[in-house]
Amino acid sequence: MFSLLSRKFLEVMFFVLFITFVSFLFVRLAPGDPVLTILNVDELSVSQEQVEILREEMGFNKPLLVQYGHWLLHFIQLDFGQSYVTGQPVMDMILMGLPATLELTFGALIVMLVVSVPLGSLSALYRDSWIDQTSRMLSIIGAAIPSFWLGLILIDLFGVRFNWLPTMGRSGFDTLILPALTLGLAISSVYVRLLRSSLLDSLGQEFIRAARARGLTERRIFFVHALRHSLPPVITVFGVSLGSLIGGVVVIEVLFAYPGIGKMVVDAIRQRDYPLIQGYILIMAIIVFIVNACVDLSYRYLNPEMKLKERKSNR
Template sequence: MVRQSFSRIIQLILVLLMLSLATFLLLKLAPGDPVLTILKANEGAVSQSDQDQVQEQLGLNLPLVQQYGLWLQGVIQLDLGKSFVNNRAVWDLMMDRLPATVSLTSGAIVVLLLISVPLAILGAKYKGKWPDHLSRLFALIGASIPSFWLGLLLIYAFAFKLNWLPTMGSGNVRHLILPSITLGFVMAPEYIRLLRSGLLDALSQEYVRAARARGIAEWRVIARHALRAALLPVITIFGMSLGALLAGSVVTETLFAWPGLGSMVMEAITQRNYPVIQGYVLLTGVFIVTANVLVDLSYSLLDPRIRSGRGRNV
């Protein structure tokens, strides 16, 4: 177990280094000249001396390897450069927006669990009957609905027609409801199918049959024995789907004008604000890679077969 953990940490460091290199090259390969982008805010003509001065300030006159080394040193110190638009530090901009994205993804996870767990349990308990058909139909429909279409439908129904909820913004908890439902709903089908399959497998195991033979109530057998075993693969999928969650938040935040990282990067893309795009790619990449490593380690802790080397190959 210790050797597996050490191996995962080494892999994490290597992947993060590769990610940092890819993120650094993003700015180098981007169209346009960053020096001119910075200076274009000036109303007067841009002289060659001004360009040379900014180039020297940014270290763009240095060899590429040296530029990467200085940039990586800055990243380690949480210095991701400054925005081309307002000259604010990129790290400060992202930290201002991060709480809104965290609250949105947390709300989406709650919605996801409220939808997927009950429907998966119903589908497994009543396999082949109408609750199971309903569960699978919901998963099929949910997987076919784009998040932006669902968001527009929810806005039309609950904001314009019923006037129950606000359409956009982040003033209070009511503003969080529609974006959370939009993001959580479109991710729920994958978890319904996976959890239902895991429950069906767990319900056929010997220890579940033994629990039933002891006279334990069926719902208690499912909640205490089968569900616990079925959640293990779900934990793995959650780490893998974190990227989809963050990608979905870009669309959802833009649609609902939610002031998170997703709407920030969309603004940066339209403005060609490359340092902000670069910082967003790096930050989300770190989140995803770290989450997957933590999921692997937690999976090893939760499943004794893996600690003994008989289970999932990590």
């Protein structure tokens, strides 16, 4: 375990260094000039001298490597800089919007679990029945519908026609229902098919037949043995698709005007707010890396074979 954690620590150090450099380079090479955005050149007349003075004050006239080194030095001190638009510290802005994004993400995951686990399990248990065919048809339809279009349908149905739920903002639990339902339904179709396939493979294994021969109940066989054996592939795909989930959160936050960091960074991109963009990229990259590391560690508990292999390698 210690060697595994040490290796993960070295990986995260290299990963953070790499992602900070790449994101810094891409953000700086993107079209647009933040100096002109800050000075509001569309609203008032600004001389070229004023533009050059501000560019020098912000360090944009220095080589990119020098700018990156200066940013990295502050990052080591947990200082992400200040927003060019609001003047607030980037870390404060991210921490202010992060609870809303995490709230939406966890809400979507709950919807995904409530939908995909029963449908995937029933589809595997009653293979080729009307339940299986209906489940597969719904998962295909769900995979084909873009999340923003599904969100527009739910807004029109529950927000406009029936007027049951609010469609914008974040003022209570009711404002979370539609965004979480939209994102959760959009991602659940993948896991319904994956869980069905993984369960069918598990139910055909020798240890399942051995469990039946020992007289165990079907309920115990399914929940204790088959379901546990089928989880590693599902968790693997979840770790890989986490980036897509975060991207979906950004789309849904903009669609429902949900005040999370996704909507915040879209505004930052439009305003060329480099520190906020880079802070968002770094925080999201670290979250994805941590989740994938937790996925790797979870295999040791979900798959007993990995424990045995690790013990044999240590002898």
